[in-house]
Amino acid sequence: MVARKYRVGIDVGGTNTDCAILDLFEDHPRGQSVVAWSKARTTANVTDGIAAALGGVLQKSQLDPSSISFISIGTTHFINAVVEADSRKLARVAVIRLGAPYTAQCPPFLDWPESLKKIIYGHYALLDGGLQIDGQEIRPIRPEQLIEECNVIKSLGITNIVMVGIFSSIAAEGTQEEYARKIMLDHLGEGYNIICSGHVGNVGLLERENAAILNAAILPFARKTVKAYRRVLKQLGVSCPLFLTQLDGTLIEASKAAEVPVKTFANGPTNSMRGASFLSESDTSNTRGNESVIVVDVGGTTTDVGVLLPSGFPRKAAAFSEVGGIRTNFSMPDVYSIGLGGGSRVRFTEGNKVTIGPDSVGNAIESEAIVFGGSVLTATDIAVLAGLAPDIGNADLVQGKLSEEKISLAIAELTRMLESVIDKMKIHAGDVTVLLVGGGSIIVPPRLKGVKEVVRIPHFGVGNAVGAAIGRVSGEVDKVEIMAGRSYDGVLEDCKEEARARAVASGAKEGTVSIAEVYTNQLPYVSNQATRIIVKAVGDLDTEVIVDRAADVLEDAGEDGEDEQFERQPYAQAQTGNPDTARPVIIEKYRPEVTNKGEWILNETDLAWISEGCAILGCGGGGAPYPAFLMVRQLLREGHRVRLVDESYFENDEDVVVPVGFMGSPSVSSERIPSGVEIPTASRLLLKYAGVEKVGAVISDEIGGKNGIEPIALASSKHFDCPLLDGDLMGRAYPRMNQVIPCVYSDNGLVPAAGADGVGNCVIIPSTISSPMVETLFRSICTDLGSAIGVAMAPFTIRSFREWGLSRSVSMAWRIGRAVAECRERRDMDKIDEAILKVQKGKCLFKGKIVDVRREVRGGFTWGTLLCSNPNTLTIAPLLLSEQETVPSTSSGKIRIEYNENIRIVIPFQNENLQAILHTRLASSTRTGIRSLIKEVTKTICTVPDLIAVLDSQSGSAIGTQDYRYGLRVTVIAMAGNPKWTTERGLEVGGPRAFGINVAYQPIAPFEEVRSVIEEYRPTVSL
Structure with a gap:
């Protein structure tokens, strides 16, 4: 019996299919572990390309197929279909949401690129159903609604359906999504695919829904592709288990991968980085040492760029990732893909302007590219003309086709695209080392701006295949x-x-x-x-045990191959650009629109910056602003007007201001997205009770999180059509309703107050014995109504606001958001803390990664004794040396943040971050020196009312407490709290002891009043 000692990795790219056989049992350099490799053109039916590559490598190696322990396949086919918006490989999808009327103002596809939306969007319905966060039903499923939608879907000819229920991802099996799925399948009959979102993604309705839609759109193509993979193994007489690689570099059995293809979306780039790490260790010319490097994987259709840490693993992405411009919440490797490859089409327009991609001749490059005798100008033709790839094809065929000027223009554009995507992956502006993998890497120029060295590793052309084999x-x-x-x-x-x-x-x-x-x-x-x-x-992988699974290869591997392909469907060319996306803003030249009357007319740029700033001012709480941002942005696109003013705008001191916002859990706001009626309903109920006939302005109860955005909708011309006041009642976000500035100046400044959910439940509290009782009553109501309600609190006059209000909160959010945007534009994320702290004084407390999150679970905490009674804790450790990025230094060329394994920062939080505690372990040797005793020192370095924000180090965006998770690289900053909170009464309401924190408040820095945006940009009136 032949020993099964070899593993085979295959990468099916848009242009080439690569294959490598590895022997990891012998003790030799890793580069020599590659026994044989082969490349073949990816063919239209997929099968032929795999057969050619695998057959070629078996022939080269002369190995007995029975000696192969397993085969693992990585493919960019699925993600390529999304990036290219290829209608031949993407099916139309119907989306059924369960949870009406919640989410009504934020329908599916609202933030999708138009090119993909036009191909995939088939139908949408919002039906009764959905769950509260505790598992209780919002409303029961109504089978007649589902059957009615089945009839619509049948009439539209759609066979792929996504079922999205509010909070479906936290429920046990057999819940509403599965129940609704069964009803629809029973009525529709055979031939329909219904994907439950809870099987695809985690908490975060929009992101999970997006992932499920992509999964449904690609599902038919994925099944046919996996079936084709199995067939080729059978034809070659290879009888071993078949795996696909997932986006995190691990393996999944082929049968399972065919049902959740989205989990393989980024497997190609992950495999290339893992392969680059594996192979570069044998490259003696590579002197990168402990530096992180950029891996550029150029295929025939796309270029995928990621960061390889010295540990040999890819850098993780931010809390949210985009796939083809679509926001998802997969824990993906930090990879950025663009439509550039060796087969990318090159076009010249009037004025000698050039575009490259995103469409590609792909697997037809050897017949379509000019250098191979075709008629399509590709990036490979440009590379040959420029002398980058003189040995590719027949250079004589392309000579004289373009002027020197056009060649230079094309190389400049190609270079710009590569430099831009490499810069996007940096967190500092210094030069980096680039490792090239992929057969299309021949088009990469040897010199790139911001790159100190371009390195082609051994076997660079089959790096993906090697990475797949070591999964x-x-x-x-x-x-x-x-x-x-x-x-x-x-x-x-x-x-x-x-x-x-x-x-x-x-x-x-x-x-x-x-x-x-x-x-x-x-x-x-x-x-x-x-x-x-x-x-x-x-x-x-246990290569001895998995041999018994060889039958998997033969399963469902019939001979009929005609139904495997999508190529007979008409091809809808990908659009270049998204019509929904405005032209890029030149930040330093941007001026918001402020009228002579002092009205700031909000636009999408302003809204985006305010939203970014609100998330940071939320101190981890207030709810994720993104859904609210989308809803308000849609109002602006529909032509509704939003006006912002400051207190100087009002001539009448008695004008009425109504404070509004949401009360509840951040985890709810990311799932049970508001219906849009909660705040308007509560506000109208309150105004009717209070006898207020005219509203002078609307104001946010807290600028932090979604509550800094939600009141904008109420002030818009769709609802009250009144100004939004540039201010708020907290200057941040706090977890309790009574922690607003009116409660510092009054024992009962909240009532009368009204609350409403999205399904018609309304309540008004005329009076209470104290402000804390308002919180107690509303918290109980809020919990019973699903832990999220819209609230309108006691109106007040402009006179009162001038006395005690927190002014310019919206201006501060706008300026913080602009600072983040500037750092992104400069690709200088390592200085995000400095940029924000120029807006408001404070300190950078820590940079590291999240190593532990404890939520409401008491006991078991090993890093010291907490100095407060709150059981929610976030623990952040310094980055290991192998995880750190190098940063430039004028004196020594490079410096590294000092790593100390004996320090941690612990942040207790409720909905918001409350305290930052530095923990230090001190070692002291015994007299014998045999062992060390550990002494732990804890020190509070910041508390409320100062603001503690945890930022994603790679994007600069705030991370909400609901999104804290292991492995995220973070920057922790603290900003000075408003001095109205630092008075004796202010500290009693919103200081440390209000949360059981038994330390004295010490200000992090002096508070600095920000300049009003309206004041700065209001036109000067000539006398």
């Missing part, structure tokens, strides 16, 4: 556990054991499995401490 196996547990009366550590350890067991069951070798990721999140305002726990375990 590992994972097991994941994602469940909700009831923690009341149970040990957190005990439950977590049980989940870890289950994840390890699942990894072993998937083919991981016992003894190699380790826990790669742990995420815990207690569901807010749930009395039984229901906690969502996600644990991921990863191990090496």
Whole structure:
């Protein structure tokens, strides 16, 4: 019997299919582990390209096919279809949301590129259903509604459907999505695919829905592609297990991958980075040492760029990732893809302007490109003309086709595209090393701005295939556990054991499995401490055990290949650009529109910057502003007007101001997106009760988070058509309703107050014995109504606001957002803290990565004794040396942030970050010197009312407490709180002791009043 010792990796790209055989059992340099490799053109039916590549590598190696332990395939086919907006490979999708009337103002596809929306959007319906955060139904499913939609979907000829229920991802199996799916399948019959969003993504309705839509759109093509993969193995007589690589570099059985193809979307870039790491270790000319490097993987259709850490693994993406311009919440590698490859079409327009891609001749390059005898001008032709690839094709065929001027223009554009995407991946402006992989990398010029060295690693042309061959196996547990009366550590350890067991069951070798990721999140305002726990375990593939799974290769591998392809469908060429996207703003020249009357007319740029700033001022709370941003942006696009003013605008001191906002859990706002009627309903109820006939202005109760954006809709011409006042009642976000500035100046400054949910429940509280009682009553109501309600609080006059109000809050948010945008424009994210702290004084407290998140689970905390009673904690550690980016220094060329394994920063939080505690472990040797004793020192370095914001180090955006998760690289900053909060009464309401923090407040920095945007940009009146 032949020993199965070899592993085969295959990468199916848009142009080439690469294959490599590895022998990892012999003790030799990694570059020599590649026994043989082969490249073949990716063919229209996929099968022929795989057969040619695998057959070629078997012929070169002269290995017996029975010696292959497994084959793993990585492919860019699925993500290419999205990037190119290829209608031949993307099916139309119908979306059924369960949760009416919630989410009504934020329908599917609202933030999609128009090119993809036109291809994929088929139908949308918002129906009854959905769950509250505690698992209770918002409304029961109505089967007759689903059957009615089945009839519509049938009439439209759509066969791919996505079922999206509010909070479906936290529920156990057998919930509303599955129930609704069964009803529709029973009525529709065979031939329909219904994807439940809870099987695809996690909490975050828009992002999970987007991922599920992409999964449904690509599903038919994915199934046919996997079937084709199996067929070729059968034809070549290879009988071994078949895997596909996932976006995190781990392996998934082919049958499972065919049902969730989105999980393989970024596997090509991940494999290229893993392969680059593996192969570059044998390259003696590579002297990058401990630096992070940029990996540029150029195929025939796309270029994928990522960051390879010295540890050999890709840098993780931010909390949210975009795929083809579509926002998802996958924990993806930090990869940016553009439509540039060796087969990209090159066009010249009037005025000698040039465009390259995003469409490509792809796998037809050897017949279509001029250098191969075709008639289509491609990036490869340009590379040959420019002398970058003299050995490719027949150079004589392309000579004289273009003038020197056009060649220079094309090379300049190609260079610009590469330099731009490389710069996007940096967090500092210094030069970096670039590792090239992929057959299309021949088009890359040897010198690029911002790049100190371009390195082609050994076997660079098959780096993806090598990365696929070294993939590992994972097991994941994602469940909700009831923690009341149970040990957190005990439950977590049980989940870890289950994840390890699942990894072993998937083919991981016992003894190699380790826990790669742990995420815990207690569901807010749930009395039984229901906690969502996600644990991921990863191990090496057990090549001896998986041999028994060879039958997987033969399953469903029939001979009929005609139904495998989409190429007979008409091709809709990808559009260049998104009509929904405005022209890029030159930040230093941008001026907001302010009228002579002092009215700031809001536009989309202003809104985007305000939204960014509100998220940072939210101090982790206030709810994610993104859904609210989309809804207000849509109002602007529909022609509705929004006016912002400051207090100087009002001539009558008695003009009435109405403070409004949302009360509830941040976890709810990312799922149960408002219906749009909550705040207007509560406001009208309150005004009617209070006898107010005319509203002078609307103001946000808190500028932090979504509550800095939601009141804009109420002030718009769609609703009250009155000004929005440049100010708020907190200057930040706080977790309790009574922590607003009126409660500092009055014992009962909140009532009368009204609240409403999105399904018709309304309540008004005329009076209470105290402001804290308002919080108590509304909190109980809020919990019963799903932990999120719109609230309108006691109106007040402009006279009162001038006395105690917090002015210029919107201006501050706008300026913070602009500072973030400037850092992004300069690709200088390493200085994001400095930019923000120029707007408001403060300090950068820490830079590192999240290593632990505890939510409402008491006990088991190992890093010191907390100085407050709050059990929600975020722990951040310094980056390991292998994870750090180098930053430029004028003296020594490079410096590195000092790593100290004995320090942590712990941030207790409720909805908002409350305190920053520095923990330091000090080692002291015993007299014998045999062992060390650990002494732990804790020091509070910042508390409320100062603002503590946790930023994503790669994007500069704020991370909400609901999105804290292991592995995110973060920058923690603190900003000075408004002095109205630092008075004796202010500290009593919103200072440390209001949260049980037993330390004295010490200001982080002096507060500095920001300049009003209206004041700065208001036209000067000539006398």
